[in-house]
Amino acid sequence: MNPLRATRKTARKFLRTGLQQELSKHGFLSKSCCVMSTSSSDLELHSDPASGPEVTIPAHSQVVICGGGIVGSSVAFHLAKRGWTDVTVLEQGSLACGTTWHAAGLIGRFRYSVTDMEMMNYSKQLYEQLTNEGHGTGWKQCGSVSVARTKDRLVEFKRREALAKTIGMEVHLIGPSDIKKMCPLLNTEDLVGGVWVPDDGVVTAQDVAMTLAKLSKEKGVKMFEKVSVDKVVTKKGMVREVVTSAGTIKCDFFVNCAGQWARAVGKKTVPKAVKAPLHSCEHFYLITKPMEGVDPMMPVIRDFDGYSYFREWSGGILAGGFEPNAKPCFHKGIPDKFEFQLLPDDWDHFQILLDHMLHRLPSLETAEVRQMINGPESFTPDSKMLLGKSPKISNYFIAAGMNSGGIVGAGAAGKHIAEWIIDGEPSLNLWPYDVRRFVRLHNNKKFLRDRVPEAVVNHYALKYPREEYKTGRKLRCSPLHTRLEVAGAVFGETMAYERAIYFNNPDDDSYGKESRPMWSWSKPCWFEPVQEEYWACKERVCLMDMSSFAKFEVRSRGDEATAYLQYLCSNNIASEVGTIVHTGMQNKQGGFENDCTVARLDQNHYFIICPATQQTRAIAWLEKHLPGNGSVQVTDATSMFSGINIIGPHAQQLLADVSDFPTNKSDFRPMTCHLIDVGHASSVRAMRLTHTGEDGFILYIPSEYALHVYDTLMVAGKDYGVRNAGYYALRHLRMENFFAFWGLDLSDKITPLECGRGFRTKIDEQDDFIGKEALLQQRREGVGQRFTQLILDDFDVHHDLWPWGGEPVYRNDKYVGQTTTCGYGFTLEKMVCLGFIGERDPNGKLMTQKNINDWVMDKSARYEVDIAGVRFPAKPGIYTPKTTVQTLDPVFIPAPNRG
Incomplete structure (x- = not known):
């Protein structure tokens, strides 16, 4: 009987105790469903299961790390590498006994952003270096092949390939026939292409963790097993001491590397808990006995459209995946002493993965299964790592929530957390992973339970630009939400706040949709609705709910x-x-x-x-x-005030009609604020600005008055052609008017002199201010990059693939930067890209220039923006285009030759 086609009950009969011998070759021993490390004894760890409380821990340590998995070991290793050896690692069980020991060990660097790629590339280089130095990591450079079943998936690969090339990563787009030659066992009949990354590979996860732990110990780091953290005591926003099962340690820094226990460890902080939003989910893979035709150097295969991955494992295949409708686990808490343990197998749940695996690797049909591995992994609400400093406790750091990518991410996570502790900031912009990207509700356990299944499948699901999560919605809603919903609003979400991104005609189901899908790499279905909202903002008047600010x-x-x-x-x-x-x-x-x-x-x-x-x-x-x-x-x-943006040439008269406050520009000047009444509502904070460059007002309204003010404006605005507008209209207006936005264009690595805001x-x-000395120095020495608007020539907005941000920019065929945000300029009738560009040395490092404006605007320079491998000519600009100047308030127009 074929175990892969068997029922769950029958399939269990085919599980072989031979897994024990097979895993032992890689440093594991198997006992029932528990696999235990034997290599920790080589570290001479301070542990004694029988007398754990009698272990002598130091009275003080510069850094205390909670968690002895691969992430905790990496943080300790990188601290010690920088000379910080007064470090104590506390592990409640045995080193690497959590999610580390059952990790598949895939080292793949072909990611969605340059930051992702740089981080994973560092981990790969570290593990390779450790191997070359004679340490046992199980590193094998077998390469990886990612396959595409659809043209849209291939577009995604082409976008990633364009980014990979900018950091020198070797990546090759290949066809189905090439894939077949590299991997003869694969079914390639339904493929449209793929990507070959020759320098990718695999490691043995526990061996890497033990190597990092051993090297840390050799440098003076103290490691204690069977010592749990009971309480993290804070005072005046600082960790003062850590109360453990073996005594109390005072410390200068605390790092929560507790993996799937990180949320629970955060709750042990007193008097106020630290938020670490993550939740465990079941993660499945199976291991077969040796199979005919399996090459020891078989590349890692990723079939994203089939949710599955494959690697060679001792002559057989290890096959796993990230399935739809994943199973959250441990909602009521992780069992005590959950060391080297697995969860019960579930062949019925595994079936969707199994079907795709058999389709992609037909020879699995006759394979004999050694064991199904069902190990818990922790996931965050957005499938990205949880790194950084707690917003409330200044010396409390978190490195957890690795989303089943702990092995490939651990090297870089350890490096950057060490930088954050020692230097005060990491060397990369880590905002996408920063713990401060969440609010309190993201740590709600029921929210996490419902969200993480979607986070699991999103690892491999095709994510289009601006595509939204579907779970955990309608949590933070403006008082206007129901009104906007009835008016045809399509909602997105940011920081769990629902906000209208554009409006469809509620009486016409096909309006703005045509035959195009909701999300796309090309002209989106919302193009026409946003275009109408844009022109209403330019020619009439629009209301925009800004309550989420x-x-x-x-x-x-x-x-x-x-x-x-x-x-x-x-x-x-x-x-x-x-x-x-x-x-x-x-x-x-x-x-x-x-x-x-x-x-x-x-x-x-x-x-x-x-x-x-x-x-x-x-x-x-x-x-x-x-x-x-x-x-x-x-x-x-934030929740006390709702915000309504009134944008357009009729905004002044509309507000005058519903308020007794004069709205002409002499009485209500741009960039001023007045307390006014609107309709029957009082204490409305009215500001003459719109964040778009168009004239208008933002009203910050006590939330209980928001509906009344909105209804009053809509009734009074009928004669002016008032309509609702969403955030996409605002985004297109501000991009065309060359406004930078924090989190998309600006970051903690960008200065005012680099983005043309020196005049501000x-x-x-x-007067002194934080950062003044750095800005003075930068002005003396020059800057390395300049915020630039790139207007694409020869671009067909209706048929070409769109830029969505993150596209490489080339100047005279040399890579000089990336786009940040992009969109169609309806006034310019051109595609507009914003981004930072600068000259780079042979190592890719930005070179400072005193006259960077002249360098950017050099008439002999030829610019191109790479969109999925196709380069489009672009015209640079560092000031607001003249065709839009007449709509701007003077306060918004940067003075030439300043900043």
């Missing part, structure tokens, strides 16, 4: 709030009451920690608005720098 109040009795914000803000906010200032908050290196709008409501009262994605990050930065005497109070007011800093004034 993060909002903060800063107050003091005296002038402390002003002094506090003057030190945080790089622009001068000490202006007259009622004035609005757009400013950055820079870090010591001059990068943007925050990009915000500050309104001075009173002498000692400020209102700060910033993008929704900054809510957790912004409040953490504000609280971090509060005076110790309590003289300044900061409040998160008080760099020439006497």
